[in-house]
Amino acid sequence: LESAKMELENLPVDLEGLLAETADVFAFRAAEKNLELNFHVDSALPRMFMGDFQRVKQILVNLIGNAIKFTEQGEILVLGRHVTRTTANGDTPYIHFSVRDTGIGIPPDKLGQLFQAFTQVDATTTRKYGGTGLGLAISRKLCRMMGGEVSVVSEAGRGSDFFFELPLRVAPDDAGKEEEYGWLETVQGKSALYFCKHPTAQQLIGQYLSQWHMNAQVANTVAEIPARLQGVSLLIVDVTEQPVEDVQAAFQYAAACDIATVALVPLSGARNRERFAGLPGARYTRLSKPVKRRETLGTIAELMRARSARPVPVPQLSMPAPALAQQPQPAPPSYNPATYAAPMPPTQAAVPMVTPSMPIRQEAVAPMQAFQPAVAAMSTAPANAGSAFMSAANAPVEPVLPVYGAQIQPPPSPQSSIPAAAFAEMVPPPPPEPTWQVPAESAAQGSRSAAAGHDAQISQSTTRALAKSASANGPSFGDSYPARILLVEDQPLNQKISSMLLQRLGYGQIDIANNGQEAVEMVSQRAYEIVFMDLQMPVMGGVDATREIRGNFLLKNQPAIIAMTGHALTGVRESCREAGMNDFLTKPVSLDDFRRVIPKCLNDSALTPMAP
Template identity: 30%
Template sequence: MGGRGASLTWLVVLAAVLLGVLALYFSWNNGTAQARVTGDFLILAAALTAGISCSRAARRGENAQAWSLLSVAAFTWAAGQGIWTFFGLTNNNQYPFPSIADALFLAYSVPAAAALFSFKRPDRTTKVGWFRAALDASVIAGSVLAISWYTALGPALSSDGDFLTVLVSAAYPVVDVVMTSLVLVLAMRRQPGERLPWLCFGSGLLALTITDSTYIRLTFDGVTGVTGSPLALGWIGAFLLIALAPMVPYAQKPQPERKAFALALELLPYAPILVALVVVAGPHVQELGTFLLVVARTTVVLILIRQVLIVVQNITLTTGLEQEVAARTADLEGLGAIVNSSTDAIMSTTSEGIITSWNPGAERQYGYPAAEAIGRDIRILLPQGGSDGTEETLQRLRESLDAMNFETEHVRKDGTVIPVSVTVSPIQKDGNLRGIAVIARDITLPRAAENELKAARTAALEASRLKSEFLATMSHEIRTPMNGVVGLTALLLDTPLDETQKQYAEGVKGAGEALLALINDILDFSKLEAGKVELDLRPFDPRLLVEEVAGLLAEPAQAKRLELIAYCEPDLPSRLVGDSGRIRQILLNLASNAVKFTAAGEVAIRIKTETRDATPESTAMVCFEVRDTGIGIEPTQHARLFESFSQADASTTRRYGGTGLGLAICNRLTAAMTGEIGMRSVPGEGSTFWFRIPLPVAPPSTDPLPTADFLTGMRALVVDDNATNRLVLESQLRSWRLKPDAVPDARTALARTREAAQRGEPYDLAVLDLCMPGTNGLELARAIKADPVLASIELIMLTSTMQVKGSEILDAGVREWLMKPVRSSEFYNRLIRLMSTSARRPPAERLTAMTNAALRERAASGSSNRGLARGRLLVVEDNEVNQLVARSTVAKLGFAVDVVADGAEAVASVGKMQYDAVLMDCHMPVMDGFEATGIIRRREDGNKRLPIIAMTAGALDGDRERCLAAGMDDYLAKPVDPAELEAVLARWVPDQATRFLPGQPLAVTGGQPSTTSGHPRQVLDGNRLAILRDLGPADGMGLLPAAAEAFRKDVLERIASLHQAVNDDDGPALARTAHALRGAAANIGATTAAALCGEIEALGSTGEPGGALQLLSRLEAELADVNIELLQVLDGAP
């Protein structure tokens, strides 16, 4: 369209230029013979061009008849022009009038008029519109006739010529009047998109009629040779416009009629009247007086203004109405199209239920044609004998006028009953129910699909139940012998074995643990698929968690010579609330994968918080990351990596092993904790797996923790070739308020320490990596200690290999060393021990464990018969191998143990002996564990509850609930992990102030702890002692020696202060001192001493210090026992 428009523009420009040149030519050569010949031929060419253009338009199809008639009219006129030209050439430019040429000039009007009527007429023209068009035509024709009569027709009829001359002379004005009227009237009623083509050929026809009228007028005036004058431009321009009309494209989209154009159309009939008035009355104006002339002109102007205003007002009103009607009509047509094309049955009824409309969808759905359905009651669609709720529905619609949705059944014409979903909407008028609109959808297929879905769900639930039963059974059958394999192998490894035997036993243990891990993966995945995983939300220490994971992977990482780094960001909260077991499971899975798929380099485990300044009771977004320098993963494998039974490369299954369930389990566990999991990887460079979980922040622990304010401000130097290690160690030291620097090698370290010493800012501490390229850590330590300026720097060595002897490290001047990965807590405790005993500190501040020889002799002499028995347990187990494992494991934990084979024997044993706890198998012959537990609980009848701990090979969530529901207190899955067993026993069999020989009844005295000969009471809390050992270095003693020495030194001063407060009758002082000693005693595990301090504190707070003297004597005796017990523990006494 764009190219055609450009060509048309060039044609118009070219025609305008041509007409301009011809105008100049005819003006200069007006009336000459040459000009006449030129004008004749140019007019002939223009007429032929118009005819050819119209005939070509006729072949395009649209308005073909009209364009064909116009081409006939143009060729007819061209024939007359050809004869005219012949006369001019043969008669020395003399043209006879009238002649045969004039007949053809007039004859063209017949096909031209027919063509005007043949064009496509506007749609929706009303009778009034046609009458108005005829009236407009009459007004225009009358006005044009008046003008023609005055200019041409009148003179023609009154001339003295012969009849033929007068007839031909009169015919020209009559034809002109008819053609002008037709063009004006028909053009006024065209659509906006068709007006430009009509403007072209309508203007051409008007130009032709006006030129012909002028030609007649000039002929009467005796002017000849008009084709050689500028008048020739009228004929040439007329036919060029007609030729141009077929080339003008119709508008693709009809444009809305503009108001100005509408106004012009309405005023168009008045234009000929005005012209006629001027033409006819003009010559007689001078005959009127001045006053009458002014009044007449003013009256005419006012009439015209009034008429224009009327027309404007009418157009404004009608245009708005027409547009609104058109818009509403379009909306109704669109709505009708929607209704007719809908597959749903759409119908309307009267307020009484008589059908008034029925769409094609209703015809297809119910089988009733519209003609048959309309006028009938809608009840024809209701089943016979069914409940007819039509009246109720109508009544509800009348009352509420709200739409309703419901499902029911309808009957087709052939009697078939179909389920339908029905929407009923009221049609309102003035707030009253005028009718009802109904949409009914056949839901046969959706209903069938729903039934199939229900059946499939039922089948799936049944299959899931059967699978769960199968897994429970298989778990029990596999775990029972596995308990023997793993347990006996672990016990075997604790016995003296030669190297070959030890290797074989370790292989059996490893294979058993691998099989157990596979079983656990399958069970975990099954639980996750069934949505049966329950989270155990408890406070936990994230730093301890990451250190535990690193500790589990330390050995395989060292075996592959990998750098294993585990750390928490300093701003991570110290305690969080969550399922630490599940989080550990995810982190361990990701980290073990990293170790497995990394051949060289490092594996870094990091925990950070993405929520800054998280406070207790708020929620922090915690991110766990595992980064490795392993094989990496191709981008195409990322999407399916967390799918079930999927690994990045199938070959890795053969090379590294694994079920492909690990990451799928991690993904589902993370989702269960409302978190997300993902990864980043570059093949050949390594991968980073991460998961983010929102975790509430728990309040800080209330347990007293060792403090080391003296570390504040100490300068430390970290020497490690691994950048990540340097970053972690710097972060840890800075969080403990030291001032760390870090260097990558020994040479830089020596230079840095010497520069610091010269500046008068020597380093207090150096943390050295053992394995570094070039100069290793041992050589660097020797160099530092050999330099008198640097020798006072305390050294800690970090090593990832066991090939260096401790004596070599000590000889190099290193007093403390740690195995990688370094636990933050262990590093901190070693740091305290190292710097608190440093020669750089005053003796008064040292916390070294100094032993008092005299007190040691007293303790040794008075403790030869003291023991630390933990209690007696009853193991109920029918499998002989499992009996052996249980007996040995429990005995190894320090408990006396009895073993019975079934529930009946367990009931009998509990009735005869007193036990601290029962380990109960669930599935046994004669009487199972559930029944036995029920009998034991009924016999207790409100007495002290005996802890019963389930030991079962079942591993599904339902097994745990069943055990707890039966009255058991806790649950262990086989094979039983000794660490888990010890943790459970610690919960249910706490250390007591008084302990008796197994099997003897418990004697209770009035509030004061008593002892029985042969089994003295336990003075110190074993759990607290274990905590102090764990806080220290991995040498078995930890912080216990330093804490014990600090406590012993503090006791003497506190006892003296208590005596002074009692003597002075100073209650507040007594309460303060007792409170301080109470905390110290609790911290060391002296529970009885702490309780006595609490009683003394209460007396001081109530203002009765005098009553504390007896308690103070008991406290001194208790503290003496505590002191002796501490020495026994430190000496390793039994």
């Protein structure tokens, strides 16, 4: 990357699948912090585009990871939108990716230094959250290699919006559309009842159901669901923080009425899976949050095509059960895919991007200031204004203008940062699906697998490491090069992999420190020959820990310190060398890496610095 010799792939990429897979990486962490994580793709975008799946995902991983790290309450919303930019070649379509959070925010005078390696807002942030700023620097380089740019607008104490844009090159997508048309034919015209406590998730589900031509109604509480099931074909319930008894009662009534039921369950532990396992014979399934449009549509269609295996008894509760015989549904209109693929209305350019190296310009802020009174008026809407959202969503919408900087409104509640009507501006009503012209060079590559190389990097790294470790002849190496080793790493999975590889080499006892501060204390209490040091850690990072160890003149013998990081930029190596590290390993680390560096460290003086 640093030498600009990285080769980029040019393969068909499923845009919605890309965001879904990336969001899934953080679903468990968001649920643990009680954060609402959602994503949405503008229906004006094609489903497939030509690009490098892994590189775009790497940028999104960095941005979403930062959003979750620096957000203590509220939500993270990931958006994909279609915008048009005026370039030397005329109007050019772009994909605008946006990661919005309700976190700690960034002061205006600190925005310009965000994308510099080893730079954070202040020392307090580094001590509390860890990190070095490398992720943003790498994201910027990757984005520029792909013909785009990454930037941010933020307000301290309110939240941030990190966004980037990439040129849109459409890929062929015939098979995917045909499958979706079949699902739409099954669900259109049906009645649905849904409940979500969080306004953003509620509005997203309502948007999807309306887009699928379903007659959707929102429930204000789970307890009222049994009384509203008559004539309903589909029930969707987000079980997050809901009374288990109320949810189970609603599911029992739905099963008794043979209603297709979907439970939206956060990835916060096995208890949720056990509590909401469903009833035998019921048309019921669970979907993990965040909500995924295509997955949800396919699941609903399959549930509606199915028939219950056997009758489910009506529960004996104080509330009278709804009639088992549903009201006859009106015959849905014949579904015409052509209406779903109507030409896209013209899209106006969005607000000019603010580059990291310059302050926010007045001409970029002025359009948002003109737009702000409408947002301020809408911010008084109640948190659960589902019907208000639907009416606002169906009204004409101006071009999407992000509410940035000083224009960010205070959230109406700790769980909701986005007022219902304001959300309609961010997620406009879906226009008819556009008919895209696929470039000839893109069509020629259509036969190549869209999923090629799309496995998660951590899975690939783990697989490679374990495969190599299985064939290693470990003990003889450890006997030849005995050493007491300290591994400094904050990620449990990386701790496990590195320890396993070192044990395969014959090092039976590996001490582990979870951050740089622990490493400094352990080195002062026990003699180590080698310290393998991660760079990005909470409390104290690897570079600062190395400086502390090298500055401790009470140590009789200084250990060799080896940097371990996923970033190989020249600036990173230089910082490690200046801090006093002896060598540098790039993750994922292999057995061959350990075989190479351990003898070198033991044979050379520990104080010999690494080569520039």
